[in-house]
Amino acid sequence: MKTTRTQNLMAAALVCALALTTTLAQGADPSTPLGAGPLASWNDGKARQSVMGFVERVTKPGSPDFVPVVERIATFDNDGTLWSEQPMYFQLAFALDRVKALAPQHPEWKTTEPFASLLKGDVKGVLAGGEPAIFQIVMSTHAGMTTEEFEKIVRDWIATARHPKTGRLYTEMVYQPMLELLAYLRANSFKTFIVSGGGIEFMRPWTEKVYGIPPEQVIGSSIKTKFELHGGKPVLMRLPEVDFIDDKAGKPVGIHKFIGQRPTAAFGNSDGDLQMLQWTAAGPDTRLMVLIHHTDAGREWAYDRKSPIGRLDKALDEAQAKGWTIVDMKKDWKVIYPFENK
Amino acid sequence: MKTTRTQNLMAAALVCALALTTTLAQGADPSTPLGAGPLASWNDGKARQSVMGFVERVTKPGSPDFVPVVERIATFDNDGTLWSEQPMYFQLAFALDRVKALAPQHPEWKTTEPFASLLKGDVKGVLAGGEPAIFQIVMSTHAGMTTEEFEKIVRDWIATARHPKTGRLYTEMVYQPMLELLAYLRANSFKTFIVSGGGIEFMRPWTEKVYGIPPEQVIGSSIKTKFELHGGKPVLMRLPEVDFIDDKAGKPVGIHKFIGQRPTAAFGNSDGDLQMLQWTAAGPDTRLMVLIHHTDAGREWAYDRKSPIGRLDKALDEAQAKGWTIVDMKKDWKVIYPFENK
Numbered sequence: 204m205k206t207t208r209t210q211n212l213m214a215a216a217l218v219c220a221l222a223l224t225t226t227l228a229q230g231a232d233p234s235t236p237l238g239a240g241p242l243a244s245w246n247d248g249k250a251r252q253s254v255m256g257f258v259e260r261v262t263k264p265g266s267p268d269f270v271p272v273v274e275r276i277a278t279f280d281n282d283g284t285l286w287s288e289q290p291m292y293f294q295l296a297f298a299l300d301r302v303k304a305l306a307p308q309h310p311e312w313k314t315t316e317p318f319a320s321l322l323k324g325d326v327k328g329v330l331a332g333g334e335p336a337i338f339q340i341v342m343s344t345h346a347g348m349t350t351e352e353f354e355k356i357v358r359d360w361i362a363t364a365r366h367p368k369t370g371r372l373y374t375e376m377v378y379q380p381m382l383e384l385l386a387y388l389r390a391n392s393f394k395t396f397i398v399s400g401g402g403i404e405f406m407r408p409w410t411e412k413v414y415g416i417p418p419e420q421v422i423g424s425s426i427k428t429k430f431e432l433h434g435g436k437p438v439l440m441r442l443p444e445v446d447f448i449d450d451k452a453g454k455p456v457g458i459h460k461f462i463g464q465r466p467t468a469a470f471g472n473s474d475g476d477l478q479m480l481q482w483t484a485a486g487p488d489t490r491l492m493v494l495i496h497h498t499d500a501g502r503e504w505a506y507d508r509k510s511p512i513g514r515l516d517k518a519l520d521e522a523q524a525k526g527w528t529i530v531d532m533k534k535d536w537k538v539i540y541p542f543e544n545k
Numbered sequence: 546m547k548t549t550r551t552q553n554l555m556a557a558a559l560v561c562a563l564a565l566t567t568t569l570a571q572g573a574d575p576s577t578p579l580g581a582g583p584l585a586s587w588n589d590g591k592a593r594q595s596v597m598g599f600v601e602r603v604t605k606p607g608s609p610d611f612v613p614v615v616e617r618i619a620t621f622d623n624d625g626t627l628w629s630e631q632p633m634y635f636q637l638a639f640a641l642d643r644v645k646a647l648a649p650q651h652p653e654w655k656t657t658e659p660f661a662s663l664l665k666g667d668v669k670g671v672l673a674g675g676e677p678a679i680f681q682i683v684m685s686t687h688a689g690m691t692t693e694e695f696e697k698i699v700r701d702w703i704a705t706a707r708h709p710k711t712g713r714l715y716t717e718m719v720y721q722p723m724l725e726l727l728a729y730l731r732a733n734s735f736k737t738f739i740v741s742g743g744g745i746e747f748m749r750p751w752t753e754k755v756y757g758i759p760p761e762q763v764i765g766s767s768i769k770t771k772f773e774l775h776g777g778k779p780v781l782m783r784l785p786e787v788d789f790i791d792d793k794a795g796k797p798v799g800i801h802k803f804i805g806q807r808p809t810a811a812f813g814n815s816d817g818d819l820q821m822l823q824w825t826a827a828g829p830d831t832r833l834m835v836l837i838h839h840t841d842a843g844r845e846w847a848y849d850r851k852s853p854i855g856r857l858d859k860a861l862d863e864a865q866a867k868g869w870t871i872v873d874m875k876k877d878w879k880v881i882y883p884f885e886n887k
Contacts, residue, residue: 419804459781460767482779485779
């Protein structure tokens with residue numbers, strides 16, 4: 204090889220100059236910390252110290268725990284870890300709104316469950332149908348159009364739909380301390396990924412703007428798509444058929460499929476994240492496993508072992524037994540949502 | 546928001562300082578161009594001008610063709626586009642070597658096709674069995690172990706197996722002009738992805754070192770994996786069941802599934818890449834579609850419309866009709882392999 208370190212350094216310097224120009228041109232990173240210094244919205248307790256201590260150990264050259272940049276992978280659950288998930292998963296609210304919008308084209312829904320309950324406003328009745336009911340609603344509202352059409356539907360909804368309790372846009376109900384954590388990890392050369400049980404195509408249209416996470420770093424559940432030529436124009440049609448469920452034991456499978464490396468750090472909040480945390484913990488060398496515990500009934504919601512949404516039971520036991528980091532939202536976070544700072 | 550551009554600039558500067566330090570620490574980028582300037586191994590003809598003109602247009606601020614950094618996605622086929630694929634796909638050579646290694650544990654293979662032909666050294670007889678025969682060989686050699694075990698098998702093979710004609714390691718038979726192209730695109734803030742019909746887990750163990758492409762930017766065909774606890778230790782078992790075929794109409798599906806954005810530029814060499822190129826071309830704004838045409842029987846191989854491996858027929862017609870860029874390996878490339886420069 205005729206290349207030299209000097210050439211590499213010059214190339215790196217050039218890229219950096221471009222990056223600085225780009226930053227200047229584009230303005231604020233959506234996930235830049237609001238306060239001063241890293242993790243400014245975190246109280247100085249065990250959770251913050253655990254995260255920062257870990258990052259310092261794996262990024263310090265010469266440290267026995269040093270992790271090369273290419274292996275700095277951090278995975279985050281979305282619902283309940285990066286944004287709220289009560290009183291129901293936000294994507295379910297989206298699906299319910301879609302049922303209402305599509306109802307005029309489906310007169311049969313008036314007498315067919317779970318649609319009939321839903322159209323009467325009986326969400327509890329819908330949820331009583333369990334996973335099969337939710338599955339039916341998702342398939343009838345998420346399939347049968349091109350990927351471009353679906354993306355537009357999501358973009359329109361996420362820009363306008365509001366949370367029933369707070370009246371806020373759903374994308375305002377993200378956790379300020381987690382935005383800071385994402386930015387802090389990226390500043391330390393981590394690649395940040397979402398690994399969610401939610402729909403991959405429901406998240407990708409807005410994660411870059413809201414979390415600074417580009418579409419290719421979003422992993423989620425999916426339905427199948429098929430390449431077709433419509434009048435000579437290539438499209439991808441969304442089929443009413445499950446491709447992949449990125450939850451529970453599916454999370455390590457999804458991580459392996461999409462990332463191909465074991466995470467160095469993983470963040471979740473429910474039993475659906477347990478296997479992701481186990482898979483992360485089983486790697487050689489230092490790893491960081493974090494659970495967000497919903498303990499703040501005043502500013503957010505308080506729920507764990509008995510909640511039908513975001514149940515945290517087995518994973519809490521295992522985190523306690525194995526000494527994983529547990530974030531107590533009430534004690535550890537100065538603010539929950541970015542709008543509290545305004 | 547209380548953040549300022551100054552804070553963002555300082556954060557970017559910090560990241561840059563870290564990146565420079567890392568570059569210094571890690572030494573040469575494997576895919577840095579050998580010569581001076583970008584695309585040094587390309588003759589100054591239509592192909593080189595087409596690629597460089599495109600990159601200049603989409604990266605120049607204020608240009609009507611400007612593409613934001615987050616959307617700069619370039620996808621590359623692997624076999625025949627980044628490395629050679631004759632006289633048979635290199636992964637098939639791997640599978641055949643695995644059959645030989647595993648034969649003592651499978652006495653029944655001596656009398657069962659396609660294994661019997663293979664063990665007699667009759668590769669043509671194996672290939673006569675078509676896709677079902679190859680499928681059977683792949684399943685019997687690529688499944689039934691953990692992902693970690695398979696990765697080790699691939700690493701050991703790729704470090705030692707040699708090409709029957711050149712006697713070189715397979716990873717030496719990558720195209721120097723394409724290494725330069727990958728580096729040139731990355732220097733212009735493109736993310737470079739592999740989108741190959743080959744096995745995703747056959748490529749990921751070495752693409753970072755050879756191409757500078759990290760595991761999470763490699764897309765390929767896959768078999769299913771399953772999360773299991775073996776004596777309390779989490780593993781992913783490789784199952785003898787197809788998960789995804791990333792070829793032909795599967796390539797746009799794979800791109801959408803893994804990347805979630807349409808490529809700005811796509812590079813292929815065979816009819817298996819046609820739909821990827823069509824999908825890329827169908828995007829709004831400027832796109833770059835490139836076919837590598839194998840025209841050099843002296844330094845590499847010459848084949849196209851009638852080759853059973855890497856057939857280039859329909860895609861060649863469409864490229865000519867639509868004015869896509871066609872690289873004539875014999876005329877456009879000063880060298881084929883990096884070792885020619887030594």
